[in-house]
Amino acid sequence: MTAEQMLVKTALNTWKITNAKADKLFSALTDADLQAEIAPGKNRLIYLWGHLIAVHDRMLPLLGLGERRHPELDTPFLLEAENRALPSPSAADLKKWWDEVNGALLTAFEHLTPEEWLEPHTAVSAEDFEKNPLRNRFSVLLSRATHVDYHIGQAALVNRRN
Amino acid sequence: MTAEQMLVKTALNTWKITNAKADKLFSALTDADLQAEIAPGKNRLIYLWGHLIAVHDRMLPLLGLGERRHPELDTPFLLEAENRALPSPSAADLKKWWDEVNGALLTAFEHLTPEEWLEPHTAVSAEDFEKNPLRNRFSVLLSRATHVDYHIGQAALVNRRN
DSSP: OOHHHHHHHHHHHHHHHHHHHHHHHHHTOOTTGGGOBSSTTSOBHHHHHHHHHHHHHHHHHHTTSOOOSOGGGHIIIIISOOOTTSOOOOHHHHHHHHHHHHHHHHHHHTTOOHHHHTSBOTTSOHHHHHHOTTOBHHHHHHHHHHHHHHHHHHHTTSOOOO | OOHHHHHHHHHHHHHHHHHHHHHHHHHTOOTTGGGOBSSTTSOBHHHHHHHHHHHHHHHHHHTTSOOOSOGGGHIIIIISOOOTTSOOOOHHHHHHHHHHHHHHHHHHHTTOOHHHHTSBOTTSOHHHHHHOTTOBHHHHHHHHHHHHHHHHHHHTTSOOOO
8 A cells, every 4th residue: 555545544534533433423423412502692503413424415516526415504514603493304314314324434435545535625626636736536535534523523512321 | 735735734734723713712711710710610711711721731741752841731721620729820821832742843843744644643552553544643733623613612611702
């Protein structure tokens, strides 16, 4: 394995570990658990989970890896602040979507070469990429990995039943 | 620039961006602000900041990049749960230590080659590294970047004065 392949493999491992932590945390929750707020007056756990799914779903077109699976999650979980008047998806549905989206990403990730990781993502123009070649697929992978941990840190504040 | 150099440069950029976010958040806080809890009964902001400094300080020996600058932060901010009976360092001291530790890391990071990023960190044995070559310096960099965002997510819950 070359150094560039090993660097990518290490980064994919960080992606997997971080998402496995989120999976362990959210997948253990019941519909009732998901209604808990992370802090008084702050987002509920269900919003964080739906938000992570929506953000990861958007990575498919952002990285040029395929069509979105669940664009319907944008309005309730990404583009607008949490609206508790909306009906909540069930824990089972969220788990299904989470696995579907993360599975599609991981399958696509495993086929990218190091050089392809360094190509521009689809939201950057050729001109802007010329100026800043750090706006590549790899940067999206890493920033989305830290983003998962951002919300795990919040979700971890909820005292759950053991 | 080779692909492997570009992958490292992209990862270092993620490290810098994440730490710049933390810097912007914490450096703006007064001594009084730092006493705020992230949620009722949870850690105070001062603990999170001291904790990040201690964790980053430990990266110096963990990555074989030098001696620790502030081992005295371990007991109050890392090894034990928050103890509010202890005297608090000032915001000015925390900012000084944060800049010192992150500066030392960044200077050292900029000198590592891609191959050196793939070398084992100092907490893994030769035998274990043989079994799992992902236990390299690069994995520590990435997992510590996500760790910063974990605590930024928590700190962001505090309603600060604008």
